[in-house]
Amino acid sequence: MERYEILKDIGSGNFGVAKLVRDKQSGELFAVKYIERGPKIDEHVEREIMNHRSLKHPNIIRFKEVLLTPTHLAIVMEYAAGGELFERICNAGRFSEDEASFFFQQLISGVRTPAYIAPEVLSKKEYDGKIADVWSCGVTLYVMLVGAYPFEDPEDPRNFRKTIQRILSVHYSIPDYVRLSKDCKHLLSRIFVADPEKVHTIFNIFTSSSVFNSVLHMTLNRNLS
Numbered sequence: 001m002e003r004y005e006i007l008k009d010i011g012s013g014n015f016g017v018a019k020l021v022r023d024k025q026s027g028e029l030f031a032v033k034y035i036e037r038g039p040k041i042d043e044h045v046e047r048e049i050m051n052h053r054s055l056k057h058p059n060i061i062r063f064k065e066v067l068l069t070p071t072h073l074a075i076v077m078e079y080a081a082g083g084e085l086f087e088r089i090c091n092a093g094r095f096s097e098d099e100a101s102f103f104f105q106q107l108i109s110g111v112r113t114p115a116y117i118a119p120e121v122l123s124k125k126e127y128d129g130k131i132a133d134v135w136s137c138g139v140t141l142y143v144m145l146v147g148a149y150p151f152e153d154p155e156d157p158r159n160f161r162k163t164i165q166r167i168l169s170v171h172y173s174i175p176d177y178v179r180l181s182k183d184c185k186h187l188l189s190r191i192f193v194a195d196p197e198k199v200h201t202i203f204n205i206f207t208s209s210s211v212f213n214s215v216l217h218m219t220l221n222r223n224l225s
């Protein structure tokens with residue numbers, strides 16, 4: 001880690017903390033995720049690192065290297081200076097459908113296209129992250145359009161138990177003050193379904209939505225050609 005100068009903490013997650021660092025030689029900024037060595041580092045983390053290492057896409061944070069400190073595993077990656085989506089929405093308000101569609105398309109092109117995925121990722125048959133990815137994209141789309149999380153009880157947003165119940169029963173609604181097109185509501189309703197068997201593939205969902213169709217076709221054509 002001597003190569004890097006630690007500048008500040010940027011956040012913490014389930015696995016550890018993230019810090020902003022500077023490469024002393026090149027002056028480049030990176031984010032480093034520190035995960036304490038020990039039981040937290042299991043095959044799940046290992047797979048995550050292996051998968052991430054093989055991804056190369058403009059909308060996916062680039063992975064640089066993994067280092068070991070006496071106490072931590074340090075994952076060095078590209079620094080995304082934009083901050084959190086939710087924070088941006090809290091400060092500057094929610095997105096219009098057009099803006100949301102632009103960012104959503106960027107997000108989808110990061111998760112959807114197989115064109116960028118390495119064979120070792122595809123060959124892991126147990127990988128079922130796709131369904132979870134579709135769901136998470138739906139949550140992100142909702143956040144952009146509504147400016148709130150879809151499964152929190154508006155009266156009691158910090159109650160995790162309630163949130164989990166709402167997720168399990170797919171209980172969400174769109175507040176009256178948010179005007180969404182029918183097509184957009186339909187898209188959300190197709191993403192948020194309880195039974196994973198019924199979750200449509202991301203391809204089907206997006207090709208059936210006319211709001212997102214033109215941008216989607218452009219992305220698809222680009223990725224398939």
Ligand SMILES: Nc1ncnc2c1ncn2[C@@H]1O[C@H](COP(=O)(O)OP(=O)(O)OP(=O)(O)O)[C@@H](O)[C@H]1O
Nearest residue numbers: 010011012013014015016018031061077078079080
């Ligand atoms: N590459 C990065 N560039 C900029 N900020 C980052 C980067 N990686 C992480 N962060 C910041 O640090 C916080 C913690 O990151 P971390 O990846 O540990 O957790 P998370 O993604 O929030 O949740 P989880 O623990 O479920 O992965 C993030 O919420 C984000 O604010």
